[in-house]
Amino acid sequence: MRSAFGCCLGLIAWLACAAHVGAVDSPGSGRATARPRPNVLFIAIDDQNDWIGHLGGHPLAKTPHLDRLAARGTTFLNAHCQAPLCNPSRTSLLVGLRPTTTGIYGLAPWFRDVPAFKKRVTLPQQFRGEGYRTLTAGKIFHGGAGGPRGRTEEFESWGPGGGIGAKPSAKLIGETPMGNHPAMDWGLFPHRDEDKGDYQVASWAIEQLRSAPKDEPFFLAAGFFLPHVPCYATQQWFDLYPDDDRVLPVMRDDDRDDTPRFAWYLHWNLPEPRLKWLREANQWRNLARSYLACTSFVDAQIGRVLVALEETGLAENTIVVVWGDHGWHIGEKSITGKNSLWDDGTRVPLIFAGPGVSKGGRVTQPAELLDIYPTLVELCGLPPRDDLEGISLGPQLREAAAPRARPAITSHNQGNHSVRSERWRYIRYADGSEELYDHLVDAHEWVNLASDPGQTAVLEEHRRWLPKIDLPPAPGSAQRVLTYDATRDEATWEGRVVTRTDAIPE
Ligand SMILES: [Ca+2]
Ligand SMILES: [Ca+2]
Numbered sequence: 001m002r003s004a005f006g007c008c009l010g011l012i013a014w015l016a017c018a019a020h021v022g023a024v025d026s027p028g029s030g031r032a033t034a035r036p037r038p039n040v041l042f043i044a045i046d047d048q049n050d051w052i053g054h055l056g057g058h059p060l061a062k063t064p065h066l067d068r069l070a071a072r073g074t075t076f077l078n079a080h081c082q083a084p085l086c087n088p089s090r091t092s093l094l095v096g097l098r099p100t101t102t103g104i105y106g107l108a109p110w111f112r113d114v115p116a117f118k119k120r121v122t123l124p125q126q127f128r129g130e131g132y133r134t135l136t137a138g139k140i141f142h143g144g145a146g147g148p149r150g151r152t153e154e155f156e157s158w159g160p161g162g163g164i165g166a167k168p169s170a171k172l173i174g175e176t177p178m179g180n181h182p183a184m185d186w187g188l189f190p191h192r193d194e195d196k197g198d199y200q201v202a203s204w205a206i207e208q209l210r211s212a213p214k215d216e217p218f219f220l221a222a223g224f225f226l227p228h229v230p231c232y233a234t235q236q237w238f239d240l241y242p243d244d245d246r247v248l249p250v251m252r253d254d255d256r257d258d259t260p261r262f263a264w265y266l267h268w269n270l271p272e273p274r275l276k277w278l279r280e281a282n283q284w285r286n287l288a289r290s291y292l293a294c295t296s297f298v299d300a301q302i303g304r305v306l307v308a309l310e311e312t313g314l315a316e317n318t319i320v321v322v323w324g325d326h327g328w329h330i331g332e333k334s335i336t337g338k339n340s341l342w343d344d345g346t347r348v349p350l351i352f353a354g355p356g357v358s359k360g361g362r363v364t365q366p367a368e369l370l371d372i373y374p375t376l377v378e379l380c381g382l383p384p385r386d387d388l389e390g391i392s393l394g395p396q397l398r399e400a401a402a403p404r405a406r407p408a409i410t411s412h413n414q415g416n417h418s419v420r421s422e423r424w425r426y427i428r429y430a431d432g433s434e435e436l437y438d439h440l441v442d443a444h445e446w447v448n449l450a451s452d453p454g455q456t457a458v459l460e461e462h463r464r465w466l467p468k469i470d471l472p473p474a475p476g477s478a479q480r481v482l483t484y485d486a487t488r489d490e491a492t493w494e495g496r497v498v499t500r501t502d503a504i505p506e
Contacts (some may be wrong), residue, residue, distance in 0.1 A: 038355050038380055039212075039318040040127065041205075041309060042221040043302060046086065046139055046228040047338065048324035050347045051295055057347070060247060062240050062296050065303030066351065069320060073353025074361030074397050080408040080420050081326040081369050084338045084345040085480055087142035089325040089369065094122045094141065096373040096388035098411065100467040102474060105413045109476030110143050112150070123373045124155050127219040130382050135208055138162030138201035138223035155221065159204035162197035163225050167232060173283055178505060181271030185230035186290035188238050193297070198224045202301035206308040217380075224301060227294035227328070229272075237293035247288040250444060251332045258448040259333070260433030261500070263340070265482055266412050268493040269505045272337030276506050288330050317355055319379050323369055324348035332444070339480060341418035341427045342445050346410040352397055355379075361400035365422050366408035367393055407465050413482040414472050419462045426450075426462035430484035430491075434459070 050057025053067045054075060082092040087107045088099040095117060099105055102117065111117045124134045137159030145151040151158060171180075172187040193199050205222040212218055226233075241247050256263075278284035302322065309315045329335045329344045338345055350367055356379050370390035377384060378392040395402035407421040415430030425445060427435040434450040436459060449455050473481050483492045491498040 036317065037132075037217045039217050039314060040132070040219045040376055040380065041305070041318050041320045042140075042219065042376075043305070043320070043322045044090075044138075044140055044221070044223040045298055045302075045322070045324045045349065046223065046225050047326065047328045048227060048295065048298070048349060049327040049330075049344060050349070051292060052299075052349050055347075055349060058249065058292065060241060061292060063299040065299045065306060066322065066349065069302075069306060069322065069353050070351050070362075071360055073320065073351055073357045073359065074363060074400060076350040076363045076367040076393070076396075078364055078408070078420065078422065079323075079348050079350035079367040079369070080346040080410050080418075081324075081348050082410055084326040084340055084410060084412055086139075086325055090140070090142050093323070093325075093369045093372055094124070095120050096123065096370065096385070096390060098370065098389050098409065098467060098469070100411050100414070100417075100470045101389060103414075103471035103477070104474050105411075106473065106477045106481040107142065107479035109474060109478075110146065112146055113476055114474045122154065123376065124219055124221065125153075126373075126377065126382060126385070127380070128156065130380075132217050132219045133157070133213075134219045134221075135159065136221040136223070137204045138197065139225055140221045140223040159208070160197070160200045162201040162223060164230060164232070165197035165200070166191040166195035167230065171230075172232075173281070173286070176271065176273050177277050178269060178273075179271045183229045184271050184273060185232075186287050187232065188235060188290075188293075189232045191232070191234060193234055196226075196297070198226055198298055198301050201225075202304045205305045209305070209308045209312050209314055212312070212314065222305065224298045226298045227291045231287075231290040231294040233290060233293035233297050237297045238289060240296050241289050241292045243285070243289065245285060247285055247292060249288065249330050249332050252444075252446055253334075255333050255444075255446055259435060260429055260431075262416075262429040262431050262433050262491070263427075263435075264504050265429075265484075265491045265493060265498060266341065266416060267335060267337065267339035268482070268491075268498060269496075270337060270339065270480070272335065274336065274506055275331045275334045278331060278336065284331055287336065291328070291330055315354070319352065319354040319357070319376065321372060321376065322349060322351045323372060324350075325369075339412060341410055341412055341416060343420075343425065343439075343443075346408075346418060346420065352379075352393070356394075357397045358400065361397065363393075363396045363400045365396065365404045366406075366420050367396070367404075368408045407462070409465060409467060411467065411470075414470055415484055416482070417466050417470075419465045421462065424458060424462060426459065428463070428466060430482075431486070431489065436462070 051061040053063040083099040135157040136155040176184040374392040410418045419426045425437045436450040437445040
């Protein structure tokens, strides 16, 4: 599918980059060791929060392979999604623009259906245009990526779709509130790991690494489904975790008391069960343990791919990046799932390793998934673009303590934004209500300081980072879309008006 013109450009870029990389590799030696442009192994994990060993989000989380990757590269301890939901988060990362710039906030639309983005060059297309082979399996884009024909415009080569794979004949946890959604399920279920979508995605990625042509760089994308619900795992993964309350997250029952009512509007009526139901149905521990078990299972699949990368000798010249698309609550602030602007909803794993990346770097400054695009462009020596809203993490990948000029911004529908600096989280909702948390003393964001007169300067400093562009939902927006009419003080959630006196759905 690649044009001769694209290959030609790729060759020119290769020559330019090889000379550049060689110069970096041997400073002052006077002898450039030309090395082909690095490959990219681009790994996504769906709904993976910070319950990753080295991120410290859960003291029992076992992710030895991701921890080893972090040790051989650089990990971002304060990385955040741009939207706490699959489609807007992934669209933002792949097109290089904030959700507030695209207006894509819901599970629909597919961004190619929005006229402004029909021809937008995505991250994989940028690599393809520079002579890379682009391959993908599992979930990278949300949805069908334009169907069997349209999707080859996004990636040249498509492997297995991944997803749930083997599943029980009926839900394991019984009926769940707010619609009994089939995905709201989890637990121990006897099956073969080989029959899981994620196992097949990893096997396909391994095969691509083993058969990769030596003379052409690749951009290989593997998107893992778990620990997205339904979180089913086999016994060996459950055995990694105790069947007692140590698997539960640290939380406070009164945590929501000092948060604005508008915070509920962001996840007003959803199939994800709330803490009240989890407790009543005796499912909280089972959910936490299932999520942990699935996290370890996915870690093992990524480990299989990383071992193949070593065995094929490709690790030396391959940039690996692992990212999660947004966080996931497991009872914290009384909810499960995504769609929040707190750390549980926005914090994600983000790890880089490979040529040009320092070993053992641990970055505490904020980072955005939006930064992945310009970072990979820089690391691979592609021509820089001036129409990306992220900034390259190159400085932090070379030196973890390198300064960064701005915080991480997360938006969930128009007017609702979080600003995460190295120390603080500031949130502003569409009705003007606010939250402020001091991570120096309050890692769980329990104490809202927004009304503290002593924090005026901190509030001012963070308010100035609120997005200047803040578009209403793009045409075709649907599913988890929230709008707000300030003159009537009315929110509209998925087409239904919510007023100040409506009871919070449980
Ligand atoms: Ca997701
Ligand atoms: Ca609180």
